Amino acid sequence: MGSKNCRQFPIEPDESRLKEISIRTGLSKEQLFLMHQEFLKDCPSGRLSQRMFTKLYNDFYTNGNAKKFCKICFMAYDKDKNGYIDFYEYANVMGTLMNGDIRDKLKLAFDIYDYNSDGHIEKKEAQKIVKSIFEMYGESLPTKSIDMEVERLMKKFDLDNNGLITEKEFIEGCLKDDELKRMFVPMFNT
Numbered sequence: 001m002g003s004k005n006c007r008q009f010p011i012e013p014d015e016s017r018l019k020e021i022s023i024r025t026g027l028s029k030e031q032l033f034l035m036h037q038e039f040l041k042d043c044p045s046g047r048l049s050q051r052m053f054t055k056l057y058n059d060f061y062t063n064g065n066a067k068k069f070c071k072i073c074f075m076a077y078d079k080d081k082n083g084y085i086d087f088y089e090y091a092n093v094m095g096t097l098m099n100g101d102i103r104d105k106l107k108l109a110f111d112i113y114d115y116n117s118d119g120h121i122e123k124k125e126a127q128k129i130v131k132s133i134f135e136m137y138g139e140s141l142p143t144k145s146i147d148m149e150v151e152r153l154m155k156k157f158d159l160d161n162n163g164l165i166t167e168k169e170f171i172e173g174c175l176k177d178d179e180l181k182r183m184f185v186p187m188f189n190t
Helices: 015-025 029-042 050-060 067-077 087-099 102-113 123-136 143-157 167-176 178-184
Strands: 047-049 084-086 120-122 164-166
Touching: 015 029, 015 087, 029 087, 047 050, 050 067, 067 087, 067 102, 067 123, 084 087, 087 102, 102 123, 102 167, 120 123, 123 143, 143 167, 143 178, 164 167, 167 178
Parallel strands: none
Antiparallel strands: 047 084, 120 164
16 A cells, blocks of 8 residues: 555545535444544555555455456546545445445446446446456456347346436346346445
């Protein structure tokens, strides 16, 4: 770890922001304080770079290559698009993972997979997502197999047949189908 992957950032947490996060996520002040201490151990300057994020993720998914999936996640977690995940962005994600209901977790998953943030998942995004998930688990699929899987998923999710998966279609589709939930929300304890 270390400061070469993180630029200097105010390290002391802002009480009003912590209160907002606590209300939004259900995390207590004590949980946030401990989480903040742990975050600073990994990133002493208060900012987590994409490179360090990918390293931490790869340490968890040792059988595969999580680089592409990490890039997609990082873009969703870095809400202010400054190239770093700060503690507040991190705490919001962790609060959702720890205390969010299934819809909150699926909304977070949708935000990850809608990596261009245009409000829907297009076929091209779905192809990148499916490929990155399989690579993360150490599985490689030929392009034809990925295309077939994406077609199958588009048929299941895209209820109005417009070629786009909306947040509502994604969430409702996952709620109705445990296989989809397991595939698209693998890192969430649902």
